[in-house]
Amino acid sequence: MQWETVIGLEVHLQLATRSKIFSGSATTFGAEPNTQASAVDLAMPGMLPVLNAEAVRYAVMFGLGIGAQIGRRSVFDRKNYFYPDLPKGYQISQFESPIVGRGSFEIQLEDGSTRSIGITRAHLEEDAGKSLHEDFHGQTGIDLNRAGTPLLEIVSEPDLRNAAEAVAYLKAMHSLVTYLGISDGNMAEGSMRCDINISLRPMGSDTLGTRTEIKNVNSFRFVEKAIRHEFERQADILEDGGRIIQETRLYDADLDETRPMRSKEVANDYRYFPEPDLLPVVIDEDYIESIRAGLPELPTGKRHRFVEQYDLSRYDANVLADSRTLADYFEAVVASCGDAKIAANWVQVELLGQLNKAALDIADSPVSAPALGGLIQRILDNSISGKIAKQVFEAMWQGEGSADEIIEARGLKQLSDSGELETMVDKVIAANAGQVEQYLAADGDRRKKLVGFFVGQVMKLSKGQANPQMVNELLAKKLV
């Protein structure tokens, strides 16, 4: 049978505040254990939460970024469960009245098409601490530095249909939140974690099958693998006439499999009730409008603008608008050289190629945007060929100076002196009498091929510096 996969994602996004959501503790990643855990984070008796204004602002920014309704009066609730990395015995979260309501946003699929994915809601909550299960004489170690870090939990509609779409969704989400600057989006450090809800149904059916939830997935690659694995598992069961049990499973990256969590850990009875230590958060129109006015241009808008303004292909626009720093870099190169198409090409091929090789972020590129623009200018004014430009770029990457300095120092300037070129062309023609004869005997198409041979010889003679257009013209004149 042909199965359709139905996927909904819950993304837990750590917000990039300096201090925690309900206390004045720092949120810096990687600090010594428990050095950023205050009396509030430790749930000492009598401690009270005080809400961080920036966490609220970030949540509203996200809501506006996906065109969602902002909860004018949102309420915090207690989600009750016992685990040692949650000292209070409850997590402060939002249940009935989240800060962000229904919205949607656009994802890019590999074939270049786009789809709109619904967001059910997003709510503010606090992160838990970390349990370390290495051997502490048969005990578990608890680090509460992460406890109380602000999270925005973003719940999607079950609108995704396969692993590739789920990954595209996460990439688009990552791009959106880093554009907004509300999270560093660092998945390796757990800034963006994902739970996957997945079910299967016969192709063409519009009723939902029984779903499972896969927890603990924190990279794009693992999301893809976990979904593929869970699809196989559910399809096997259904095809054998079995039934899917609604349960929570863990993805084990080492074994590349999902397995059920122990049922006691998933007693999904959190007994939510309104958090009596916090009052309702009231958000007014002026506040929302002031945030809306300060929103940066977002990925979708930027992609469309790149296509319109610079006449880029959708593919190029998608790559270049992927991150705000890359988009800004690209636009600075365009501003410096004046040719968007060549700029797009150089940024994507040479620059991103080198950055990938060196595992560097665009922000750490040894070649600045104006410097790359300067190099492209020399291609545009025919000082150097595209091929020589690649050499110059390599040298710029190694820190040898600006494009002009390197061209000067290495004597790479393109040979456009017609007298000098003519001498070279004559030399090549004289040295290859056989090919000249063949050329003269050949017809149109074959001639074109043979001309390439002569151009190649002249380029070789000039060490790649001959102006190819002038060489072509000279050859056309001489080969008669």
Next chain:
Amino acid sequence: MAIEQNEIEKIAELARIRIAPDQIGQVTGRITEILGMVDQLQAVDTRDIEPLANPLDAVQRLRPDEVTEENHREAFQAIAPAVENGLYLVPRVVE
């Protein structure tokens, strides 16, 4: 509204409260009485009344995003039953 004994057992487990087997019947009876009182409240017509999240007629004040806490790990860990390498140790949590 009556509550069944097995529901009491489940809630007790979720709340990590141990109730001795010979007391479960008594606890069930008492909670049933409390629920009877809730039933009386339920009789009030609340159709036009907005749910109350907090009895105070006030809204949440927000705190500026500033780090105001210092590291007091030593003081906190001095009163903890077991610590090692800066971590609090607890009975093993099975994953």
